[in-house]
Amino acid sequence: MSYTVLAVKWRPRRFEALVGQADVVRALANSLAAGRLHHAYLFSGTRGVGKTTVARILAKALNCERGVSAEPCGECAACRGIDEGRFVDLIEVDAASRTKVDDTRELLDNVQYMPTRGRYKVYLIDEVHMLSGHSFNALLKTLEEPPPHVKFLLATTDPQKLPVTVLSRCLQFNLKKLTARAIQEQLARIAQSEGIAAEDDGLKSIARSADGSLRDALSLLDQAIAFGGGAVRAGEVRQMLGSIERDQVARILEALAARDGAAMLAEVDRLDEQGCNFAAVLDEMLAALQRTALLQLVPGRAGAEDDALWQPLAAALDPEDVQLYFQIALAGRRDIQSCRDERMSFEMTLLRMLAFRPDAAAGLAAGERPGTRTAAVPARPPTAARVAAAAPAAAPKAAPSRPEAIPSERKAIPPWGELIRSAGLRGAVGNLADHCEISAANGDRIELVLLRDKANFNTEQLRQRLEENLSRHLGRRLSIAITPGEPPRSTPAETRRAGEDARMRHTREAIESDPNIQAVQAAFDAVLEPDSIQPAQPKV
Numbered sequence: 001m002s003y004t005v006l007a008v009k010w011r012p013r014r015f016e017a018l019v020g021q022a023d024v025v026r027a028l029a030n031s032l033a034a035g036r037l038h039h040a041y042l043f044s045g046t047r048g049v050g051k052t053t054v055a056r057i058l059a060k061a062l063n064c065e066r067g068v069s070a071e072p073c074g075e076c077a078a079c080r081g082i083d084e085g086r087f088v089d090l091i092e093v094d095a096a097s098r099t100k101v102d103d104t105r106e107l108l109d110n111v112q113y114m115p116t117r118g119r120y121k122v123y124l125i126d127e128v129h130m131l132s133g134h135s136f137n138a139l140l141k142t143l144e145e146p147p148p149h150v151k152f153l154l155a156t157t158d159p160q161k162l163p164v165t166v167l168s169r170c171l172q173f174n175l176k177k178l179t180a181r182a183i184q185e186q187l188a189r190i191a192q193s194e195g196i197a198a199e200d201d202g203l204k205s206i207a208r209s210a211d212g213s214l215r216d217a218l219s220l221l222d223q224a225i226a227f228g229g230g231a232v233r234a235g236e237v238r239q240m241l242g243s244i245e246r247d248q249v250a251r252i253l254e255a256l257a258a259r260d261g262a263a264m265l266a267e268v269d270r271l272d273e274q275g276c277n278f279a280a281v282l283d284e285m286l287a288a289l290q291r292t293a294l295l296q297l298v299p300g301r302a303g304a305e306d307d308a309l310w311q312p313l314a315a316a317l318d319p320e321d322v323q324l325y326f327q328i329a330l331a332g333r334r335d336i337q338s339c340r341d342e343r344m345s346f347e348m349t350l351l352r353m354l355a356f357r358p359d360a361a362a363g364l365a366a367g368e369r370p371g372t373r374t375a376a377v378p379a380r381p382p383t384a385a386r387v388a389a390a391a392p393a394a395a396p397k398a399a400p401s402r403p404e405a406i407p408s409e410r411k412a413i414p415p416w417g418e419l420i421r422s423a424g425l426r427g428a429v430g431n432l433a434d435h436c437e438i439s440a441a442n443g444d445r446i447e448l449v450l451l452r453d454k455a456n457f458n459t460e461q462l463r464q465r466l467e468e469n470l471s472r473h474l475g476r477r478l479s480i481a482i483t484p485g486e487p488p489r490s491t492p493a494e495t496r497r498a499g500e501d502a503r504m505r506h507t508r509e510a511i512e513s514d515p516n517i518q519a520v521q522a523a524f525d526a527v528l529e530p531d532s533i534q535p536a537q538p539k540v
Contacts, residue, residue: 007218010190012053013074013083015061019186019214020178021050027173028054029070032061037068038171040143040152042128044159045175048213051155054175055124056082059090062151063118078118089118096127101134108142111150120151128154129161136163143169177212180204186214187221191232196225201234209241242277249284250309252350253292256325257316261354268347278346282333289326293319325353413441416448417492423473429465432457437487445479446470451491455484508533 012018015025024043031037041058043051060083062068065076072079081087093107107123115121125131131139143152143166154170156162184200184207191198206224210217220241221232228236238244248267255264271281288310295307295314317325332349339345413419420433435457436448450458467480490498511517511533520526 005219006190006194006222007215010218012050012057013060014072015054015057015070018050018054018057020182021054021175024054024173024175028058028061032068032070035068037062037151039146039150040154040170042154042156042159042162042167042170042172043175044156044172046177046212047157048210048215048217049175049177050214051157051175052124052126054173055153055155056090058153059087059122059124059151062120062122063087063089068119081117087118089115089120090122090124092124092126094126095135096130099130099132099135101132101138104131104135104138108138111142112147114149119149121149122151122153124153124155126155127157129156129158133163136166140165140169178210178214179212180207180210183207183210183212183214183217187217190218190221196230196232198232199234202232202237205234205237205241206232239274242275242280244271244274244276244281244284246284246288246309249281249288250313253285253288253313253325254316256350256353257313257321259354261351264350264354265347268343268350272343278342279333279336281346282329282336282349285329286326286333288313289322289329292317293322293326296322324356328353328356413438413446417495419470419473420492423470425466425469428457428462429469432462432482433466434493435491436482437489437491439483439488444477445481448480448482449485449487450482451487452484458482458484504533 015029018025041055043054045051057072060072060074060079061070063078063082064072065078066073074080074083078087082090085092091107098104098107111121111123113121140163142150146152152170159167159172159174184203187203187206188198188200191203202224203221206217206220209220224232224237224240227240248271252264252267255261255267271278291307292310292314295310296317296319314322328349332345332352336342336345336349414422416433416436416438420430425433432450432454435451435454438446439449440447463480463482467478470480471478
């Protein structure tokens with residue numbers, strides 16, 4: 001006897017057997033019970049959540065010989081025919097392979113004829129968004145005025161691509177992605193019914209890898225059973241999926257918290273020996289960092305069974321570290337697909353975490369670069385941190401190490417544009433300073449006016465960073481106040497833009513007066529497009 005794959009064998013035959021779609025089932029059951037039948041239904045959702053399954057059960061409910069009901073009998077000729085894929089009045093179409101308008105017209109030629117055996121002639125069009133624009137136009141007329149004996153059941157993974165004229169004529173149901181817990185529970189029921197020994201951790205790994213798709217989970221379960229010789233064991237499942245144990249992720253992050261690069265790379269060696277998928281390892285790290293951040297910032301949401309694994313990490317790292325590491329891991333996850341060597345990309349992601357850290361510029365000796373300290377760095381960096389990795393501040397000049405050590409003489413505040421250029425301000429702080437101008441300067445207090453349309457730059461955090469950067473640069477404590485309004489003079493950004501406009505104007509005039517250009521214009525009746533003139537890029 002031939003083997004039936006689990007995804008087919010365990011496809012639900014009744015509404016009550018559907019997993020995780022209670023809202024859709026309730027709406028359909030109520031409409032069937034009340035006899036309020038629509039002529040077109042649209043089921044949308046990601047792959048493997050049950051779109052075509054719901055459509056087939058609905059087709060059975062409409063054509064069951066015992067009457068239209070939310071509970072088709074499953075025993076009559078119509079129900080059995082639909083389950084076995086041989087019911088003549090259920091026309092299933094894969095729109096991905098029949099996108100042409102001629103295919104659609106051929107399909108709809110027989111719409112006007114009454115059903116052969118059933119109560120309704122049901123058209124089930126899968127991946128309907130793949131139809132061409134002309135095909136939708138051909139379908140639209142029938143959707144507007146369908147014969148009473150015809151029902152359309154449409155399924156799609158991308159409802160955004162459907163014309164609004166089609167959407168407006170359908171009753172729409174969005175099927176949700178299944179939770180990992182719901183998938184795991186269904187896999188456990190299936191394994192028990194099939195008499196398969198399955199470890200909970202193995203089923204959990206399959207459920208998480210399925211990414212909300214029960215069909216994918218059942219395919220992976222079939223694969224795991226074959227891989228494990230008739231049993232589902234956690235270690236073998238991880239080996240099959242290329243995933244790793246949570247303990248290994250915890251060891252990597254603990255080495256990172258301790259700034260122990262050697263221990264961290266030793267764990268990478270072990271992962272490589274296991275043949276792990278490094279993209280999957282980054283996924284696990286992202287999940288661990290998210291759980292750690294949750295434990296730190298919203299402890300009331302704690303309670304997951306693996307929280308005990310991340311509690312020491314939550315105590316060893318500051319929230320700023322966790323947020324920075326998450327962003328670096330996320331960028332590494334995007335980059336790893338474009339790198340020839342996955343391990344190399346993964347190692348660079350970890351080394352980036354080791355090199356960049358919150359408040360890296362604070363507390364460094366003059367001339368010392370951020371990220372050069374390793375073993376001497378404490379496990380928990382200072383809490384009043386800001387991320388220096390995104391916009392490193394300029395190295396402080398030879399100045400007193402403490403702002404309190406103020407010399408008796410005060411130098412006058414230089415012009416604002418000159419001051420911010422010499423201070424080397426970058427990033428958001430430089431952007432804020434670039435759109436300000438001094439309105440008053442009295443000793444160590446500077447009053448700035450920010451362009452009114454840039455008022456959103458004026459945050460307390462950026463003001464403090466500007467104050468601290470300029471205090472370090474001048475070697476004395478400054479107090480800076482920022483008020484949105486009309487600056488008394490052009491801001492550095494406006495001055496720079498005006499200079500660029502002048503250079504472009506002079507360039508255009510020089511091109512227009514060039515005799516060679518004039519000769520080309522005269523010979524070919526050519527027209528100079530001023531907008532096409534672009535500044536030359538510096539040679540690298």
